[in-house]
Amino acid sequence: xxxxxxxxxxxxxxxxxxxxxxxxxxxxxxxxxxxxxxxxxxxxxxxxxxxxxxxxxxxxxxxxxxxxxxxxxxxxxxxxxxxxxxxxxxxxxxxxxxxxxxxxxxxxxxxxxxxxxxxxxxxxxxxxxxxxxxxxxxxxx
Amino acid sequence: xxxxxxxxxxxxxxxxxxxxxxxxxxxxxxxxxxxxxxxxxxxxxxxxxxxxxxxxxxxxxxxxxxxxxxxxxxxxxxxxxxxxxxxxxxxxxxxxxxxxxxxxxxxxxxxxxxxxxxxxxxxxxxxxxxxxxxxxxxxxxxxxxxxxxxxxxxxxxxxxxxxxxxxxxxxxxxxxxxxxxxxxxxxxxxxxxxxxxxxxxxxxxxxxxxxxxxxxxxxxxxxxxxxxxxxxxxxxxxxxxxxxxxxxxxxxxxxxxxxxxxxxxxxxxxxxxxxxxxxxxxxxxxxxxxxxxxxxxxxxxxxxxxxxxxxxxxxxxxxxxxxxxxxxxxxxxxxxxxxxxxxxxxxxxxxxxxxxxxxxxxxxxxxxxxxxxxxxxxx
Numbered sequence: 001x002x003x004x005x006x007x008x009x010x011x012x013x014x015x016x017x018x019x020x021x022x023x024x025x026x027x028x029x030x031x032x033x034x035x036x037x038x039x040x041x042x043x044x045x046x047x048x049x050x051x052x053x054x055x056x057x058x059x060x061x062x063x064x065x066x067x068x069x070x071x072x073x074x075x076x077x078x079x080x081x082x083x084x085x086x087x088x089x090x091x092x093x094x095x096x097x098x099x100x101x102x103x104x105x106x107x108x109x110x111x112x113x114x115x116x117x118x119x120x121x122x123x124x125x126x127x128x129x130x131x132x133x134x135x136x137x138x139x140x141x
Numbered sequence: 142x143x144x145x146x147x148x149x150x151x152x153x154x155x156x157x158x159x160x161x162x163x164x165x166x167x168x169x170x171x172x173x174x175x176x177x178x179x180x181x182x183x184x185x186x187x188x189x190x191x192x193x194x195x196x197x198x199x200x201x202x203x204x205x206x207x208x209x210x211x212x213x214x215x216x217x218x219x220x221x222x223x224x225x226x227x228x229x230x231x232x233x234x235x236x237x238x239x240x241x242x243x244x245x246x247x248x249x250x251x252x253x254x255x256x257x258x259x260x261x262x263x264x265x266x267x268x269x270x271x272x273x274x275x276x277x278x279x280x281x282x283x284x285x286x287x288x289x290x291x292x293x294x295x296x297x298x299x300x301x302x303x304x305x306x307x308x309x310x311x312x313x314x315x316x317x318x319x320x321x322x323x324x325x326x327x328x329x330x331x332x333x334x335x336x337x338x339x340x341x342x343x344x345x346x347x348x349x350x351x352x353x354x355x356x357x358x359x360x361x362x363x364x365x366x367x368x369x370x371x372x373x374x375x376x377x378x379x380x381x382x383x384x385x386x387x388x389x390x391x392x393x394x395x396x397x398x399x400x401x402x403x404x405x406x407x408x409x410x411x412x413x414x415x416x417x418x419x420x421x422x423x424x425x426x427x428x429x430x431x432x433x434x435x436x437x438x439x440x441x442x443x444x445x446x447x448x449x450x451x452x453x454x455x456x457x458x459x460x461x462x463x464x465x466x467x468x469x470x471x472x473x474x475x476x477x478x479x480x481x482x483x484x485x486x487x488x489x490x491x492x493x494x495x496x497x498x499x500x501x502x503x504x505x506x507x508x509x510x511x512x513x514x515x516x517x518x519x520x
Binding site for chain 1: 257258260266267269270271272273275276279280281283284287328329330331332333334377378379380381382384506
């Protein structure tokens with residue numbers, strides 16, 4: 001993992017990583033007993049209460065379930081931002097920001113892929129970053 | 142289980158009371174409820190006080206002002222359902238025969254946070270990534286618009302109806318009508334929701350006194366019977382969820398109607414949790430007032446306005462009254478009590494016999510709502 005990316009992970013912690021090709025991947029937990037996937041990572045399975053969980057790299061791409069352009073939020077967030085729910089193929093729904101997108105071009109069920117983005121800044125003005133999603137351009141993936 | 146009835150109800154107008162303490166906001170509502178019941182304060186055996194953000198021992202801080210002390214005072218936090226939960230817990234104790242007379246309080250002072258969206262628990266993963274309540278409801282709205290052809294005009298019309306009712310309620314913060322155009326021209330909060338689609342913040346308190354039905358006759362010529370009480374938490378889900386269908390309300394309503402032995406067609410009016418305009422439409426369907434996808438038509442036909450088949454939020458709802466979150470559940474009950482007693486003046490629902498209150502609470506990721514509490518009342 002690059003130095004630059006490590007600095008970028010302050011909001012998501014262990015819940016995000018990058019592949020060797022640079023693709024950003026969310027990391028959840030997979031239950032070794034009932035195979036349920038959860039995100040963010042957890043020490044215990046909400047299905048069977050097993051503690052036999054291990055990290056699972058989730059798909060980089062998911063489908064946009066819904067979104068909203070948010071104009072009112074606590075101090076720190078870059079406003080406006082696009083809030084969204086993204087469904088990943090592992091039956092995990094992720095709340096995330098959509099970045100690098102014109103809201104008028106968003107469509108239900110469109111493919112979006114994970115990336116790292118600056119989402120705001122703390123009281124000292126230092127930027128904070130986390131995973132976000134962006135629409136997959138045609139011919140992209 | 143014994144039958145339970147409400148014998149006294151009180152509330153203070155919801156508003157901005159920055160300069161008052163929580164206790165000073167609340168005691169007049171409590172006094173009003175006790176006096177309305179005509180009960181001696183020494184006859185009150187326990188108090189359940191709901192507040193989400195009021196701090197430690199809100200009930201004690203309020204009741205010492207009125208000298209209602211030396212009894213069990215239980216403070217309850219359950220987000221926006223704090224005081225509907227308190228009511229439910231109080232109801233259980235009276236129904237079970239533990240107490241004969243119990244006071245229930247709902248109170249909140251949100252102005253202490255200085256405005257903006259409701260402060261949520263920062264330990265929550267989605268909150269830590271920027272989730273705010275308007276965004277959550279906005280995403281429900283957008284998905285519903287996509288699946289059922291709902292328009293922005295339809296959602297705006299919920300606010301228009303709420304404000305129209307609010308004009309007639311002296312306890313509401315907003316008492317001026319708005320037009321659809323004004324709603325749509327108000328500033329964007331979380332697209333497609335505009336400011337006038339969102340309940341105002343604020344401060345407030347409400348209180349009721351409940352008794353066993355037997356004892357209630359001593360105090361009131363018109364006790365309001367509690368004919369059903371229900372509470373549920375949401376089901377935690379990590380994956381796909383249909384956001385157009387508030388499952389917790391569906392489950393709760395089904396359970397409640399069965400318990401009360403009535404159906405949605407028997408309900409004469411309802412106070413529902415319209416924190417955001419879209420929510421009211423979803424609840425028409427979840428509470429069984431219309432079929433899935435028909436909410437906008439029910440509203441457009443005037444059926445949920447005073448004078449319609451099933452008036453919803455004749456008080457003006459949270460959209461007009463405001464939503465000092467811990468007070469909301471009991472304030473909804475106060476409205477139903479007054480409606481069933483025929484005390485509501487211009488907003489009176491004619492010949493109201495059965496009323497419903499519905500209060501949810503959210504802000505924790507993975508739930509549709511963290512909590513939902515529904516009650517049924519009859520005269």
